[in-house]
Amino acid sequence: MFKTISIADLINQSHKQIDFLVDKFEDMVEPENIEFPHTHNFYEILWITNGTSGQNIDYKNYTISEDTLFFISPGQLHLFEEWENIQGYAILFTEQFFLQIFQNKNILFELSYLDNFHENPFLKLKNEDKKAIEPIVDLLYQESKSSEKSTETIQALLLVLLRRIQKIFSAKNNQNSSKHQMVIFKQFKNLIELNFAKNLSVSDYASQLHISTHHLNTSIKTISGKTPTEIIKKRIILEAQQLLHFSELTVSQITDQLGFEDSSYFARYFKKQVGVSPLEFRKSIS
Secondary structure, three states, X not given: OOEXXXXXXXXXXXXXXXXXXXXXXXXXXXXXXXXXXXXXOOEEEEEEEEOOEXXXXXOXXXXXXXXXXXXXXXXXXXXXXOOOOOEEXXXXXXXXXXXXXXXOOOOOOOOHHHHOOOOOOEXXXXXXXXXXXXXXXXXXXXXXXXOOOOHHHXXXXXXXXXXXXXXHHHHHOOOOOOXXXXXXXXXXXXXXHHHHHHOOOHHHHHHHHOOOHHHHHHHHHHHHXXXXXXXXXXXXXXXXXXXXXXXXXXXXHHHHHOOOOXXXXXXXXXXXXXXXXXXXXXXXXX
């Protein structure tokens, strides 16, 4: 369907194993493989300090201006539409790299902005926000370029940066959720990835998480502002869009693959969420 790229692919060094990278846009060579839709197997934080950049995430367009952080999660369909004439930093890391020094493997779940489930996967920075993160980014950059760089130092600095961004993000979004709710949300998202085509109910997901349906509803609503049902529908629609875009499957075959009873119901379901029929969507991106 589409290519999943690694950090090494992004810097045109696909023969290497690279789990972390921080670099300045102005020093990077434009990757060969970002002109087409792709997914990542790593987290990406873009900090645009000057200029504007066009991004497309899961079929939604964004224009990112200066003094903005932009977050891209593993598995999201991404298209980097504008690369030239921007300045700033790209911070890339794999889940494995970040978690390898922590006994608490839920720590990544507690950084809600990394899951990119908000309507706007970006964060506009005020001057005080920039002052809070700029020294850490500079230290990360300098350490990563050092001939005597320390992986442990980079991981520790990365944690400080991510937690500082979470503090800014929570304040701007009036997010009063607990770490426990963030973990539930991440576990729920992981279960959706495994089961979205099985037509499971919200209570089915709650049972798998060993919590009540009410607890699941409350946690998901607090974290994302959406209901569990809305998030399940969004994932099903994204899969349908990708199949319509990248496969030659008929609408009937996609209907079967996604667990719908018949094509007419699937077409109505799709149009209600996207605004056009499946065939109209396929035609619009061909």
